[in-house]
Amino acid sequence: MPPNTHTATHILHRGKAEDPPGEAVATFPASFPLKRTTTEDNHSIESDPTSAAMPRTKSKSVTQRRKQGAKCMRRSRLEETEEATEKRLASNRERMKKLREEETPEEKRDRLAFNRERMKRRRQKKSGKNIKKLFVSNGERLKKCKVETPRELENHTSMQKV
Numbered sequence: 001m002p003p004n005t006h007t008a009t010h011i012l013h014r015g016k017a018e019d020p021p022g023e024a025v026a027t028f029p030a031s032f033p034l035k036r037t038t039t040e041d042n043h044s045i046e047s048d049p050t051s052a053a054m055p056r057t058k059s060k061s062v063t064q065r066r067k068q069g070a071k072c073m074r075r076s077r078l079e080e081t082e083e084a085t086e087k088r089l090a091s092n093r094e095r096m097k098k099l100r101e102e103e104t105p106e107e108k109r110d111r112l113a114f115n116r117e118r119m120k121r122r123r124q125k126k127s128g129k130n131i132k133k134l135f136v137s138n139g140e141r142l143k144k145c146k147v148e149t150p151r152e153l154e155n156h157t158s159m160q161k162v
Helices: 008-013 037-045 062-079 082-100 106-127 150-161
Strands: none
Touching: none
């Protein structure tokens, strides 16, 4: 057999050395989708998803990917040994300590304000209050914003009527 020349027959043949090069036949796996050419078949392909040429997979949203990543993270944490956990937490502490040493007073203020707001939101979520967007993203000082429960709103409107 001649040396491996990259011809179409060679590529289609998928390298069977025992056959002479003249007898090369396109060998595809059974699941390989071959496109149909007639319009009738194309319509039937579109209507019947099982016979589609290439099944389209729905692209995952960002949240789905994030959830998947979190699942993987949880799984790896479950399999993690105690020493590895301690090592990971220690490295996280060191990293945070280094970040805090390097941050400016404005960054510190913003970080603390963000954490305060996050905790406030968590408490509101648990108590079932209406959550208004409290955090100002561009780093301005946070404006005090009263979050009212439905009962407080009723009292407020009844006072206005009197």
